[in-house]
Amino acid sequence: MASLISRLRRLRHSDQTIAAHVRRTLVASLYASPQSLIIGALTSSAISGTVALVSGNRMMNMCAIAIAIVAGLRTTDALRSHRPELESGAPGSVPATRQELVYRAGAVCYSALLGVFGLLTLLYTADGVLQLLAVTTAVGYAAGITGRNAGRPWIALSQLCLTSLPIVFGLLAAVDPLKALLAVVILLFIVAMMDITLQTYDVILKATVASAEMAALAEHHAAVARRDDLTGVANRTAFREQFEKELQALHGRSHLLAIHWLDLDGFKEINDSFGHHAGNALLTGIARRLKDAFGSGGIVARLGGDEFAVVRRIRERSDAARIGSRILELVERPVHHDARELDVTGSLGVAIAPADGTEADTLLKNADLALYRAKDSGRRTICFYEPLMDEKVERSRDLAAEMQGALQRGEFDLVFQPIFDLDGKRVRSCEALLRWTNRRYGSVSPVEFIPIAEKSSLIVAIGSWVLHEACRVAKQWPAEIKVAVNLSPIQLRSANLLEVIASALATTGLAADRLEVEITESVLLEDVEASFAVLNEINRINVRTTLDDFGTGYSSLSYLTRLPFQTMKIDRSFVADLEQGPASVAIVQAIVDLAIKLGMQTIAEGVETEAQLAQLRRTHCDAVQGYLLATPMPASRVGTLLAGMPLRGELRP
Numbered sequence: 001m002a003s004l005i006s007r008l009r010r011l012r013h014s015d016q017t018i019a020a021h022v023r024r025t026l027v028a029s030l031y032a033s034p035q036s037l038i039i040g041a042l043t044s045s046a047i048s049g050t051v052a053l054v055s056g057n058r059m060m061n062m063c064a065i066a067i068a069i070v071a072g073l074r075t076t077d078a079l080r081s082h083r084p085e086l087e088s089g090a091p092g093s094v095p096a097t098r099q100e101l102v103y104r105a106g107a108v109c110y111s112a113l114l115g116v117f118g119l120l121t122l123l124y125t126a127d128g129v130l131q132l133l134a135v136t137t138a139v140g141y142a143a144g145i146t147g148r149n150a151g152r153p154w155i156a157l158s159q160l161c162l163t164s165l166p167i168v169f170g171l172l173a174a175v176d177p178l179k180a181l182l183a184v185v186i187l188l189f190i191v192a193m194m195d196i197t198l199q200t201y202d203v204i205l206k207a208t209v210a211s212a213e214m215a216a217l218a219e220h221h222a223a224v225a226r227r228d229d230l231t232g233v234a235n236r237t238a239f240r241e242q243f244e245k246e247l248q249a250l251h252g253r254s255h256l257l258a259i260h261w262l263d264l265d266g267f268k269e270i271n272d273s274f275g276h277h278a279g280n281a282l283l284t285g286i287a288r289r290l291k292d293a294f295g296s297g298g299i300v301a302r303l304g305g306d307e308f309a310v311v312r313r314i315r316e317r318s319d320a321a322r323i324g325s326r327i328l329e330l331v332e333r334p335v336h337h338d339a340r341e342l343d344v345t346g347s348l349g350v351a352i353a354p355a356d357g358t359e360a361d362t363l364l365k366n367a368d369l370a371l372y373r374a375k376d377s378g379r380r381t382i383c384f385y386e387p388l389m390d391e392k393v394e395r396s397r398d399l400a401a402e403m404q405g406a407l408q409r410g411e412f413d414l415v416f417q418p419i420f421d422l423d424g425k426r427v428r429s430c431e432a433l434l435r436w437t438n439r440r441y442g443s444v445s446p447v448e449f450i451p452i453a454e455k456s457s458l459i460v461a462i463g464s465w466v467l468h469e470a471c472r473v474a475k476q477w478p479a480e481i482k483v484a485v486n487l488s489p490i491q492l493r494s495a496n497l498l499e500v501i502a503s504a505l506a507t508t509g510l511a512a513d514r515l516e517v518e519i520t521e522s523v524l525l526e527d528v529e530a531s532f533a534v535l536n537e538i539n540r541i542n543v544r545t546t547l548d549d550f551g552t553g554y555s556s557l558s559y560l561t562r563l564p565f566q567t568m569k570i571d572r573s574f575v576a577d578l579e580q581g582p583a584s585v586a587i588v589q590a591i592v593d594l595a596i597k598l599g600m601q602t603i604a605e606g607v608e609t610e611a612q613l614a615q616l617r618r619t620h621c622d623a624v625q626g627y628l629l630a631t632p633m634p635a636s637r638v639g640t641l642l643a644g645m646p647l648r649g650e651l652r653p
Contacts, residue, residue: 024096027103027152034078040141041071041110047137048117055125063117070113074106104155111145111159114138115166122170138163139186146197153201157194164190228302230280231287239301243311244360246299250353255313257353258320260327261367264306265345265379268457274340282342285335293330294323309367317352317384324348324382332380347374351385369393375455400452402438407458407465412436414469415632418641419484419603419625422616427642428623429482429516432470433632434462454490463491464500471508471515473635477642484516484546492519493530498537505543512542516567520548532563539564546603550591560598568595570621572606578615589619 045068052064114137121134142163149156164186171183226238234242243259250257264286271279283306290310291300299311310327314320327348334341349371357363366385372393374383406412416430436444453459467485474483491497505512517538519531535545546567547560570591577584588604595602604616607626616624630641 027096027100036144037078038075040144041075044114044137044141045071047133048114051121051125051130051133052117055121055127055130057120057124060117060120060124063113063120067110067113067117070106070110074110077102077106100152100155104152104158107145107149107155107159108162111141111162114141115163118163119166119170122167123173135167138167139189143189143193146193146200153197156197156201160190160193160197228287231284231302233287233291233295233308234299234301236301236303239299239303239309239311240360242299242301243364246311246313247353247358247360247363250358255315256317256320256355258312258314258323259351259353259363259367260310260312260320260324261303261349261351261364261371262308262310262327262331263347263349263371263375264331265347265375267306267344270342270344274338274342278337278340278342281337282335282344285337285342286331289330289333290327293326314352320350320352320384321382324350328380328382345380347371347379348382349374349385350382356385372396376451396448396452399438399441399444399449400456402440403436403449403453403456403458406436406438407462409439411438412462412465413634414466414473415634416473416483416638417625417632418630418638419623420629421623422621427481429484430474430477430638431484431486431518431625432466432473433486434466450488454488457490459488459490460494463488464504467500467504468507471504471510473638474514475508475510476635476639479511479514481642482514482516482544483510484518486518486520486548489520492534497534498541501538501543502541505541513544516544516546518546518548518569521550528562535564539566547600560594565600568598568600568602570602570604572626575604575606575612575616575626576608578612579609585615585619588616588621592619592621 045064048064048067052060118134118138121131125131142160145159145163146156149159168183168186168190171179171186174180226235226241227233228235246257264282267279267282270282283302287300287302287308290308294300294310294312297313299309301309303309310323312319312323314323328346331344331346334343336342349367349369351357351363351367351370353363356366369389370383370385373389374381376396377383413435414432415435416432418427419429419431420426421428434446434450436446436449438444450459453462470483470485474481477483487497491500494500501515501517504510505515519535538545544566545564546569547563547565548569549571550568568591570588574584574588574591578588592602601622603623603625604621605625607613607616607624607628609628612626613624613628633641
């Protein structure tokens, strides 16, 4: 008995410390089997009513009526099925403590009335059958309730005592040895049932706590599996789930759904310049801003690398444009890291449901196509999806995929266009021009594939191959013939450009002064100081440098006086206009005069008519290049040309 009392004290303390979600589950267990509660209420009401009616006792009749009323209220409460909302703990649902009080009030009243009814039956009737019915009903209810309500032991124990103890008093009041013996048996029954109830509660509590912990752990793992480890926003898996839910909710609604697919411009340069820690800090900072701005009522996710997605409900297309502008504004704010400011810009592709699709895959594809178009249009650009994008973007993507193995498959080749002295008869050098014949698409124009190579950074590997191949071919030419190779802006910024040039010369044995590298004017303006340093290093190893397409950029005289070029190429647009009038001739003459004063030679490219060639001779331009003189040709035909054998249709001096 002392042990039982000690356990009851511990129970009171531990019951006050259980977690709220565990308490909700235990309270929900009270409603686990509403059918048994309803059956018990009906049978108990029927038996007590029958016993009271047969006895004719007024007090027993009143007690039976009270039992029936409480039984009806408890049945109504049970039929409301509180269990699901108690277990969910959803906002707006009935609090577990309040529902427990309601259940306890009904249970205590009902068990007390049954106990009192049994006591009245023992005191005011002499019919053994009626007494047996009243006693077995009360004791049977007590036995059943200890198991059914063990999840809330104080409710179970209070019902056990309120139902059984009045029976014990009634049996003892009869001063009958057999009834006294039965009273003792019932007392022992009460103690045994209390012990069983406490043991059952311990088992239920441990199982509930373990289940809650497992559910919490599973929920935690599920949340982690759907959260981007670096930035904390949704990952691709969570994004897909949430996006599909938003699409399902879109049907029949008046709002639209806009997906903004964001790609950071210049992120690779941040990683290359300051390291991955800086890149991670930049991604984290941008993700936090996007989540703060659009996370409430929308979806913000990192889809991988430096790509993010923002999904919002909108009313009209202009709302998507405003959201896009806001996203780019947030991206362009500097992120502070390690005493420096990290700056990037962004490109956005936008697709809107249902106009651009109603399925997740379709919308994601269309947003990606729009992003590809935005990247193709330049930085800080927002592009909305248009059906016409599909064909062009798909071809560009296919070409980008094909280009991955093109170098290994030997699909690239070089052709060479000779550059002649002004008389158009002696070859001074040849410009190496890259060509690509793809296994699927056949001959692909350089205008199309060079930008793709530059965006994918494959241009570095391809450019290295071009330098080596051009030097290898030129080594077979007469010693006075030079070879010119165009450098991509990506190559110019590459850290190992000088190593690549030196390797090409060393591997092929070509003299450094026979190699010329051509750089377009617009490239220099991105970073004049860096370009100045690279060009000086190139000149230092005796490789000549040529300013290509002069006049198509800003033609700043300040950088022309500083940058170490030996040759200036006059853009074909000026040459084409030579036949239009004296103004064009004056412009070309001014360029030639400027080059002479700066110590540079000049090459006019794009010469296609005899009239153009005649005008260029008057300007004293140093060299000419164009279809009038020779078209680009394979290396074998260059060898033939240099050997003095005219090529029909390709050389027209």
